[in-house]
Amino acid sequence: MEHDVVVVGGGPCGATAAEDLARAGLSVVLLDKAGRIKPCGGAVPPRLIRDFDIPDEQLVAKIDTARMISPTGRQVDIPIENGYVGMVDREHFDEFLRDRAARAGATRLTGTFLSIDRPDGRPVVRYRDKATGEERALRTRLVIGADGARSAVARAEVPGGREIPYVIAYHEIIAAPGRTATYDPHRCDVVYDGRISPDFYGWVFPHGAHCSVGMGTGVDGVDLKAATAALREAAGLADAPTIRKEGAPIPLRPLDRWDNGRDVVLAGDAAGVVAPSSGEGIFYAMAGGRAAAEACECVLLSDNPRDLRMARKTFMKQHKAVFRILGAMQDAYYKSDERRERFVTLCHDIDVQRLTFEAYMNKELVHARPLAHIKIGIKNVAHLMGLVPARPAL
Known part of the structure; x- marks a missing residue:
């Protein structure tokens, strides 16, 4: 046949x-x-759910906030307006x-x-x-x-x-607690810290009763398990039971x-x-x-x-x-902790937040706000040239 x-x-x-x-x-x-x-962190945007007819029962969690964490521990919470990010196992x-x-x-x-x-x-x-x-x-x-x-x-x-070319991703699926002072089952944490990953990031992504904690790197010699243990400790998940451990290349x-x-x-x-x-x-x-x-x-x-x-x-x-734009952003901001600090500072901007998540949710660039694009471009240049402080004034 x-x-x-x-x-x-x-x-x-x-x-x-x-x-x-x-x-x-x-x-x-x-x-x-x-x-x-x-x-895999398991995040799926609304467009995937629409385009590929994914039933609601396949979503183990619905995320309404993304938290960006800088090398110095600063946190920027970005609300996901007009929707959610679905999580799958x-x-x-x-x-x-x-x-x-x-x-x-x-x-x-x-x-x-x-x-x-x-x-x-x-x-x-x-x-x-x-x-x-x-x-x-x-x-x-x-x-x-x-x-x-x-x-x-x-x-x-x-x-x-x-x-x-590829990076190596490693994560641990653990039994997640309910909401704590450091963990929210409706929030994704993204950690930009060279001690966790010198060229990528770490994550804490809720999966309903479970949670994915991991990181990725293309740098040889990085202890993936030690970095993930540090992530778990910071998120108050060090003592949570581990269900499985997985690693794989990501192109x-x-x-x-x-x-x-x-x-x-x-x-x-x-x-x-x-x-x-x-x-x-x-x-x-x-x-x-x-x-x-x-x-x-x-x-x-x-x-x-x-x-x-x-x-x-x-x-x-x-x-x-x-x-192309995401590649340029990675090249610009993932090179050092000083650049990562500036990236998290940039995430304070409401236009950055809105345009980023509108693009993520719909998988296309948003052209309806030309003034916002111009403002973001100017702020990018200012940060990359060191014309503004890496951390905002208190």
């Missing part, structure tokens, strides 16, 4: 691609290793998406991807079945590589797939090419689509999975492999500007 598409990887990206293709009436296989939970959320893809008509298989062969020109995906240990094969017309930041599909098939920038010009296209972390500065990945993974599915549908209709390029073009047309 020859399938139309084999999707390698069953996270939010691969499950979304498989569901979309199955709903289009195509023969789709979703191949996933299973048994692995990606370390990846253990259950990913399985919900995989099950939904299967109910749409995708065939679920559990196993480890090995290679792609082309004995007669058509791709054959070889994998090791988890239950039996046997090597098996899937004939297909196209392959979507949605198998993470160290994608085996990308390394084997797509130019540049071996060189993608830093989109690859320049997402397809092999023939029969393979990448999506999600495999294509490098995690937002700079924030590290947000779930929305962009699912958007990338949808773009890859649309590109595959076009190729199956046109029989022109050049249409695989549509996946990257479609995604970047929608999100390139946001990625």
